[in-house]
Amino acid sequence: MTVIQIRLPKKRISRSWKGDVMLFALLALVGYFMALPLVFVISNAFKPINEILKFPPDFLVRNPTMTNFSDLYHLLAGSWVPVTRYLYNTFFIAIVGTAGHVIIASMAAYPLAKRHFPGKATLFTIVVLSLMFSATVTQITNYMTMSWLGFLDTHWAVIIPAIGSSLGIYLMKQYMEQIPDALLEAAEIDGCGEFRIFWTIVMPVVKPAWLTLIIFSFQGLWGAGGAAGAMYIYSEQMKTIDYALGQILQGGIIRTGPSMAATLLMLTVPIFIFILSQSSIIQTMSTSGMKD
Template sequence: MKLDLRLGSKKISLGRKKINRSWYGNIMNVLFLGALGYFMALPLVFVISNAFKPIDEILTFPPKFLVHRPTLSNFSDLYNLLSGSWVPFSRYVFNTFFIAIVGTAAHVIIASMAAYPIAKRKFPGRTFLFTIVVLSLMFSATVTQVTNYMTMSWLGMIDTYWAIIIPAIGSSLGFYLMKQFMENIPDTLLEAAQIDGCSEFRIYWNIVMPVVKPAWLTLIIFSFQSLWGAGGSVGSMYIYSEQLKSIDYALSQILAGGIIRIGPSMAATLLLIAVPILIFVFAQSNIIQTMSTSGMKD
């Protein structure tokens, strides 16, 4: 949009400056971004291609990047292997989805509820509490594994779903992300809601959460992806019963079968990464849309 003002005999133009770029610069940008996207997509294309390769193509040296004789035998062999286990494959799928969905939902709700008073309310010790959370981001999950195990054992949650879900709920990354987004909400918006008689919970749920939608959509991606793969080596530390283990544990047992199971293992790898990728693709479109419409300034 352009606005013209006339002061006497002088004409002043106010508006956004148009950026001119040569056709050569446009072509170079397209080529650079295309090459970057190509190299980023190579690992995913390779995994998909390997899932449909017959075993002789998988073992060919030097390896071929794309499949030449696609087949579904890897998936049928995978189904037969999983059908032969004494725990139904559907049970592994249920365990995985239960841990990922419940853990993600609880983490988003609790992290946002904890971030709201830290970001928008003033009380003694607020800065100290936030400093502790920031310092906790310095430690990897490996450092806290022993402490988490002792805590879950004391609570009697070993060999249950909650041994994986409870530590994931208290992740400090979600709290930090929500707090940073909530700080950008104008205080006048919350004050107007208080004048209208809204309770703190109603302000949080009906005003704050819709405004920070990009934050919790992003948090859903991170939390779901981490919990989807949490049932492997990490989950085996807390869950011992076979009927409570997740799908990635079941698929890892196929990988331990040796080279004869390399075909089903390639199909298992594709199935293991398919769900997180679909979740990311779905949530990414919402994040782009909401980031362009939810920006607010005081």
């Protein structure tokens, strides 16, 4: 028996090493400018008050100090509501709102992506059109809805609108469309119901998409405490750390240093979550799709 070996020609890379160097230099330059705001925030958090108020300001700190963080700690310790309560409110809103948004958006996107029913195109058109309206446009409507539901001055006044955001439905629907229909048909032949197909097949396949959605949703809820605290939540013990820091740091120019430290601390959690899931974001944005 004769075995015939077929050798395929190796794929040639048309870009030369000079092109690689130029591309790397361009990406490094763009990355440098994108990192400048973050570096400036970190630098300001460790600057003494005389360097913060210097004009023109120095980009990097010359005499680093931890005074800003200690002053911020004493300001928070002097509040009549414990800082742990503010932190609990912030994490509760961010975690519950993010989890609810991911689950509801995924369940709503699944039939829009993989099932056929009357009015499907109209519903998706409404979802797409809703992306055109900013949060400012819908503030009055959201306030009236939360008032009718009796959710004002509760955490649900912030969580419910976040759960119903149309961004998650659009993102999950577009990603679920790339799942081969043959995979779902095989599961149906094996006797799987809709919920089992959704939880055990669809959701694991679209993991990069819902991890990306977690980052977007958590980041939005983490920084929404100030506006939400002023519009929906009135009780001091129900407000978030973002709102508390904004109120404490309105003491004039003398609190500029603690405000810089607070800005850095508020950025720490979203950046940490992004670092843990950055590969999923890249995979979601760069995927070319799954084919039958």
